[in-house]
Amino acid sequence: MARVFLIDDHVVVREGLANLLESRGHTVAGQCDDISQAPALLRIAHPDVLLLDLQVGERSGFELIESLQRRSEPVRTIVMTMSEDAQDIARAFRAGVEGYLPKSAPTQELLEAIDVVLAGQRHYRGRVAELALQALAQPAAADPIDSLSARERQVVAMVARGLSSAAIGRELFLSPKTVDSYRSRLMAKLGVADAAGLVRFAVRNGLAGSE
Secondary structure, eight states: OOEEEEEOSOHHHHHHHHHHHHHTTOEEEEEESOTTTHHHHHHHHOOSEEEEOSEETTEEHHHHHHHHTTSSSOOEEEEEESOOOHHHHHHHHHTTOSEEEETTSOHHHHHHHHHHHHTTOOBOOHHHHHHHHHHHHSOOOOOGGGGOOHHHHHHHHHHHTTOOHHHHHHHHTOOHHHHHHHHHHHHHHHTOOSHHHHHHHHHHTTOTTOO
16 A cells, blocks of 8 residues: 655545545545645655646646656656646656556556556556657657746746736836737747747746746
8 A cells, every 4th residue: 555645736636536545545645736835745744656737736747746856765656637748748757757647547547557656667558658659759859948048938937927018027127019029039939829828838847936
């Protein structure tokens, strides 16, 4: 049986998972809905397995995954998420995530995934495995974050906070027109169509609030 830590920003999801796991003999060592609090809580809880959503509020689960991999004793991690994006799956695999499940997966697959990762193996099955193989077979794309200047990162983070061009300009001592130019250039560089796309990019890559 495993000590499992749950990270998801939906209370009903955490409660459902906790009830399921405890009914099958596992222990819920802790849970939270905040990526920023997770490292400290994990150090206290010492779980065997971390069950993590990829999108927790406005933060990306990849922030935590990559941070945990730098620890001397990284926790075995299973991503359980709505995302079946091939690049997300490949990124998780490359980051050392032991398991990846869509939230549509049956209960039995989750329980099997916990057993598999406890045994020191990886759990990537069915459609998830196919998408991972497809993405991993392609040359790794350059990380779009690396193409951003420090100022561009600031602008993306402020857009993610919902600030207008005028408000961003006041904080950065730029004219609203210059900020609009930054927005347009960022959308072209990152391949997004609008401000909502910039927000999604910032959240997904851990840039929201990073300025």
